[in-house]
Amino acid sequence: MSDVFDNKVSRRDFLKYGAALGGSASLLGGGLMSAGSAWAAGSDAPEKKEVRIGFIPLTDCASVVMAAVNKFDEKYGIKIIATKEASWASVRDKLVNGELDAAHVLYGLVYGVQMGIGGPKKDMAVLMGLNNNGQAITLANKLKEQGVTDGNSLRKLISSKPGEYTFAQTFPTGTHAMWLYYWLAANGINPLKDVKTITVPPPQMVANMRVGNMDGYCVGEPWNNRAIIDNIGFTATTTQDIWTDHPEKVLGTTADFVAKNPNTARAMTAAILEAGRWIDASLANRRKTAEVIAQKSYVNTDMDVILERMLGRYSNGLGKSWDDKNYMKFFNDGQVNFPYLSDGMWFMTQHKRWGLLKDEPDYLAVAKKVNRIDIYKQAAAAVGIALPKSELRSSKLIDGVVWDGKDPKQYAAAFKIKA
Numbered sequence: 001m002s003d004v005f006d007n008k009v010s011r012r013d014f015l016k017y018g019a020a021l022g023g024s025a026s027l028l029g030g031g032l033m034s035a036g037s038a039w040a041a042g043s044d045a046p047e048k049k050e051v052r053i054g055f056i057p058l059t060d061c062a063s064v065v066m067a068a069v070n071k072f073d074e075k076y077g078i079k080i081i082a083t084k085e086a087s088w089a090s091v092r093d094k095l096v097n098g099e100l101d102a103a104h105v106l107y108g109l110v111y112g113v114q115m116g117i118g119g120p121k122k123d124m125a126v127l128m129g130l131n132n133n134g135q136a137i138t139l140a141n142k143l144k145e146q147g148v149t150d151g152n153s154l155r156k157l158i159s160s161k162p163g164e165y166t167f168a169q170t171f172p173t174g175t176h177a178m179w180l181y182y183w184l185a186a187n188g189i190n191p192l193k194d195v196k197t198i199t200v201p202p203p204q205m206v207a208n209m210r211v212g213n214m215d216g217y218c219v220g221e222p223w224n225n226r227a228i229i230d231n232i233g234f235t236a237t238t239t240q241d242i243w244t245d246h247p248e249k250v251l252g253t254t255a256d257f258v259a260k261n262p263n264t265a266r267a268m269t270a271a272i273l274e275a276g277r278w279i280d281a282s283l284a285n286r287r288k289t290a291e292v293i294a295q296k297s298y299v300n301t302d303m304d305v306i307l308e309r310m311l312g313r314y315s316n317g318l319g320k321s322w323d324d325k326n327y328m329k330f331f332n333d334g335q336v337n338f339p340y341l342s343d344g345m346w347f348m349t350q351h352k353r354w355g356l357l358k359d360e361p362d363y364l365a366v367a368k369k370v371n372r373i374d375i376y377k378q379a380a381a382a383v384g385i386a387l388p389k390s391e392l393r394s395s396k397l398i399d400g401v402v403w404d405g406k407d408p409k410q411y412a413a414a415f416k417i418k419a
Contacts, residue, residue, distance in 0.1 A: 046077045046264040053251075053268070054085045054094060054103035057203045057299040058220040059306050060131040060249045061104045062289050063330050067275035069292055075274070076267035076382070084297065087201040088171040089119070095254060096122050101261075102253040102268060104130060108347040110252040112173030114370050115348070117356045123255035126344065126371045127269045128337045128379070130249040130276070134309065134328025135176060135239035136224035137183055139216040140209055141232060149318055150236055151187030158194055167191070168200040168208065168217035175248055178350045179239045180218035185417040186242075186399040192354065192419060203300075209233055220248070221328065222305045227317075229305055234317030240326040242398045245335070247343040258372060265372070269379035273337055276330035277383070286310050334385040339371035342392040342405030349403075349412035355419030363408040 055061035061082075067073050068080040083100065085091050088109055094100040096113065110126055112118040139148060146161075148154045158165055167184075169177035181191040191197060195215075200208055205223045208214055210232050218239075227233035239246060251272055258265045279289050290310055294303040308314075312327035329336050344367035351357040373391060380387055394404040403411060 044263055046267045047261045048101065048264045049077065050079045050081060051101040051264060051268055052081045052083050052099070054083050054091050054100040054105075055298075056085055056088065056091065056104065056201070058104075058249075059222055059293065059299065059310060059328060060134060060220055060330075061298065062279055062293050063130055063272050063276040064104045064251070065293055065298055066279060066289055067271045070275060070278060072271040072274040072278070073267075076271045078264060078267045078271065080268070080271065082298075088174060092119050092171075095124075095252065096120050098254075098257075101257060101264075102127070102251055104249050105252040106171055106174035106176070107247050107250050107343065108174045108178055108351070109171050110250060110370065111344060111347045111351070111366075112171075112356070114366065115351070115357060115361065117351065118171070118173040124370055125253050125255050125258045125265075125375075126339050127251040127253065127258075127265055128273065128339055128376050129247055129343070130251055130272070130330065130337075132245045132248060132329045132332065132336045133238070133240040133326050135179060135218065135220045135248065137180060137216060137218045137236045137239075138205075138209070138224045138227045138233040139236045140212075140214070141234065142212075143215055144234055144318070148236075149234075151183060151189070154236070155188045158189060165195045165216075166198060166214045167195050168198050168205060168214045168219075170199065170202050170219055172199060173347075173351060173356060175347075176218040176220070178347065179242055179246075181354055182350070183218075183237060183242055183398065185415070186397075188417075190417050206230060206232065221309050222299065222301055225305050225309050226301060228315060229302075231317075235314070236316075237398075238314070238324065238326075240324065243395055244326050245329070245332075245395070247340070247346075250339070255369075258375065262375065265375050266378045266382070269375060270382045273331075273334075273379055273383045273385060276337060277334075277385070280329060280331040283311060334380065334387070337376070337380075337385075338388050339373055339376055340388075340391060340393050340405075341367040341371055341373075342394075342403070344371050345405050345408045346403055349408050352412040353415055353418045360409055360412075364405075 073080040091103050110124045114124045169180050184191045202219050205217045205219045206226050290303050290307040293299050312324045314324050315321040345363040392405040396402045
């Protein structure tokens with residue numbers, strides 16, 4: 001992917017993006033600072049100085065938390081108040097009603113709200129990607145005892161021993177539901193007919209599997225590694241094996257918030273970009289991040305449970321251990337963070353595939369409306385981060401099907417297993 005990115009944002013672009021905010025006078029005067037510094041004066045100052053950003057206790061909340069802990073937010077004239085939320089439904093409701101200014105949130109949840117599926121309908125905004133990779137599908141040890149180790153053996157068990165097999169995801173339109181459905185379908189299992197799916201908040205996954213409420217789940221870390229350490233489940237697949245460098249959590253907010261607070265939106269994005277870059281800069285920084293987010297006020301688990309997979313050190317609970325180069329990434333030279341239009345469209349194709357969307361949307365038009373590439377470019381200019389040459393990207397998923405965003409209607413309709 002590195003060849004997709006330009007080397008640097010030029011000073012001319014920096015000026016152009018600043019002028020687009022309506023603050024060109026101050027940028028060209030005393031308010032202009034070099035790329036990598038904050039806007040600090042005049043009409044470029046953040047409209048809202050204190051911002052409440054919600055998060056769910058997951059490893060991938062890290063860049064939001066570290067933006068506040070390492071005071072990257074202060075550099076851009078804001079103070080981030082990171083607020084711990086109980087469920088994705090709570091995050092959705094608080095975003096919609098304005099209790100939260102923004103959130104660490106599931107990509108597909110934002111699009112669900114935009115399209116009016118899975119809750120209230122409201123115009124939304126994706127400001128940046130927060131991470132790629134780092135989720136997994138965990139199966140209960142009772143399946144291992146019946147010979148299940150992967151998707152193929154799971155299909156054979158379901159075919160030979162029909163019954164009620166229950167799988168949990170974290171939100172009906174969210175990323176984990178889509179990874180779970182995609183993986184099941186790629187292995188010949190219809191997620192709408194062959195199994196039952198339920199919604200469970202991420203921190204409650206391990207406890208529910210322990211008491212036998214589900215046969216498997218898809219969730220973010222550290223709740224997959226926690227199941228292995230607690231000896232109640234094993235990793236059947238990682239999501240990076242379903243789609244390498246897949247989009248995952250985003251910095252999401254409402255379109256109204258961006259309209260009223262464009263400078264604040266840019267400042268939040270810039271601060272969290274800096275935090276993601278800092279996390280990915282060294283293994284020492286990843287270790288420090290794990291120490292911070294393991295605390296009770298954030299993820300509330302043992303630091304080592306978070307750290308192992310943050311460092312790419314994987315064990316699957318079946319005796320296999322490996323170093324995964326496609327572990328959770330927060331920056332990766334900015335490739336993680338650009339809000340690709342194709343990423344937003346992909347979630348809509350899956351919502352259509354599984355019957356969540358009844359009508360065919362104008363995929364590209366919706367993605368252009370939601371993914372605020374304009375705000376991202378302004379923040380990237382401030383931080384000095386490279387931009388991609390295209391707003392679309394191409395990937396091959398686990399079933400060998402290529403997604404490039406060029407014909408989303410045909411892509412959504414072509415799957416053999418669908419609603």
